[in-house]
Amino acid sequence: MRKKGRAVPEWLNSPIWSAPPPAPAPPDPYGADLAPPLPPAAAAFCCRLTSHAAATVAVGVGGGRGEEEDDKSSGGVLRAHLLADFKSALSKKVVNMGELRRLACLGVPDGGGAGVRPVVWKLLLGYLPTDRTLWPYELEKKRSQYSAYKEEFLLNPSEKLRRIEETKLSRRKELNIERIGYLPRLKVTNEEHPLSSGKSSLWNQYFQDSEILEQIDRDVKRTHPEISFFSIKSNQESLRRILIIFSKLNPTIRYVQGMNEVLAPLFYVFKNDPDPSSSASAEADTYFCFVELLSGFRDNYCKHLDNSSVGIRSTLSKLSQLLKRHDEELWRHMEVTTKVYPQYYGFRWITLLLTMEFSFNVCIHIWDAILGDPEGPPDTLMRICCAMLILVRKRLLAGDFTANIQLLQHYPAANIDHLLHIANRLRGTLAG
Template sequence: MAKNHVPDWLNNSLWSSRSPPPQQSLTPAKTSIDSEDMNRSTNSAVKSSVSAESSVNMPVPMLPPAVIRAEPRPVPPPSPKVEIIGPLNSSSSNCRSDGENGSSASSTATSGISSTENISRQAQLSQELSRKIINLGEVRRLASQGIPDGPGIRAIVWKLLLGYLPTEKALWPTELAKKRPQYKQFKEELLMNPSEIARRLEKSASLENDGTGTDIEGKGVLSRSKVTQEEHPLSLGKSSIWNQFFQDTEIIEQIDRDVKRTHPDLHFFSGDTPSAKSNQDALRIILIIFAKLNPGIRYVQGMNEILAPLFYVFRNDPNEEDPAMAEADTFFCFVELLSGFRDNFCQQLDNSVVGIRSTITRLSQLLKEHDEELWRHLEVTTNVNPQFYAFRWITLLLTQEFNFPDSLLIWDTLLSDPEGPQETLLRICCAMLIIVRRRLLAGDFTSNLKLLQNYPSSNISHLLYVADKLRVKSAG
């Protein structure tokens, strides 16, 4: 029998945690988004949640900014650098160990190919990927359970799931030969400064007028009489290439700051080595090109965190040619991935049925549907507004809540869902709450908020199982 309107399977000790530790003062949550960006929610929700006697500095709920803020976000204290050799090499991760859900230092799901089940799944995926026409449904099914760290398997599967590669294997060379040069053209056209644009325009005009192919008068530099208003550096016109350049400079500076703070614990992204700098530069260029091609969104803080797993997986592909083209492949897959979440980054849609507030509300409703007791304790009894923790979970696709290898396993499930990643993401977020329900039910506002803003290490296999269970319960 279920007690307190909670299903029997939720009362199982497997999903419960140990007793909560002694309460401590609330510390700032780890985040990749400026505190200023959190001001898009109302302050009234915060004031109603904290009593006058509370010593907690309540964080304002975060909502995505429309433009880049000039104020830099807080830089977390440096942590020991760790080199991840393989995506599932959990021994190299700096996991927390608090005994949550029976797991110790890290999830058993991140132990690499150490079980018969993982070896079998790797063999099945390799077999599917060797077919002339790939059964995408079967690939989704296998990938949803986590992709073993086989040679190049995750890179190929992710490209298939994101629609970058077609299911007909014979078409792969043709598609790649079309997409990769297209990205190269983006770089050549969109990364030019106005002086270079003006020089090329002038050269083109001189070739048309002269007919000999020789630029006689200007030698690549516009004469003063030929500089138009739109091409003058002091022009304030909206169509001025210089005015657009100065606006882009602000975004590029923000991208630079964020890229330098991407996964500071991984040598792959952080450090003074040539490889780390090259990887940072690739992230930077991808984000700049994306911002220029998508003026409605441009760049929003946190996009670098979503980009990093894609580039890491593609850059570490053992296939001979693919790692060298990882930047181009990552760009197109990043565009496809973000297309399913772009409404969460658009401030104009915050209060719409597709904006971030609506998405967070859906998470709250999902929790109420599956565990009303926990929902009531969090949102009614202790006044823990889901915006206080769920904004980062949703907008950064859980990249900041788990160690890097575990986040790759979670992404396997996100990308493999035929319904799209957003619905799966909400179920996983709901499962995260259910898994620590015992500690949450025993906690007050301060301890619960601290727990959810610094989510404990968990067994990823159990987490994904609970999330899938929520799908079954909803369908039923």
């Protein structure tokens, strides 16, 4: 006899996500909370998210064609209020990060020339300090630093050696020790020879990096070909430079195939900033935000940590345990009956931060929640991945190994508000 798992709460399949809301507004349609009691701050945070999700459905789902205009009007009012809240939060001399995170999890409004999301993401990733008076100094410092990185890491060995020699000649002239009437002779050391195999040889390092550079080139050209923005040559060059510099400055990780997909949303958001000065510096801003984003996930990309307590296999195990804790029936069917383990689907979900599972615009809205959640991007991503399984539990329970693998490797279109609502119900339960 199959062991019976924990009963699934009613809110998982609440009709509010697929049917018009009744009038007047009913009491909480979700039933008892799945998660254990939360701390007061987290509980308040959760309450605001739930209210927003229900409100979004209320203004986004109409009962008939006659209500379509009212729905659009209500949705516009909701977005206008949310945009006003963001502008108010960002206008303060010292930005309240608690308030900003709460707003970000409600979704950052698009359009209107407001340019809210670029600033919000930079704050959430720690690229901008909370004190607005420090922004000009910090931005100038970081952008100057990135320019230095380009000078150091993107020149080929011939250009580097030429500049080194020019510096030497300049110093000789300053010291007035050059001999008039003699042409200076370029001395090529063994380490500077193109065929040198020395570890410190610029040419040897260049040839060793060529395989990674070729992989970066291939991946950049394959980045969202359906979106014209990523087909623009200058944008592709920016992505390429960022990934090369990252691989140079992070030798323990280097470049891992697929990082271009994680980089793409950041660069897209920053490059489309309505502020011309910010858009012009999007490459530098994206680089540092990319580093900040991956800092919380870096162990998942280190191959030598795969079998450790912090590597990708450990992360996948945590996803399995989270599912077991909240839906043991589904966990048992997946991992005991059909042998569908997280590595078959969760590896891509986690390492690419869901960028391949949803449309590009939907992914950006999911990232609003991932970056804004006070539990941090890694734990929030884990809860969303678990929620993705719970959201399609009926289909998974009815499927065999082949059907479930196909379903999870080609995740179906979903109500994102419902998905984030389920993920929010799992709040505070990842550890243990």
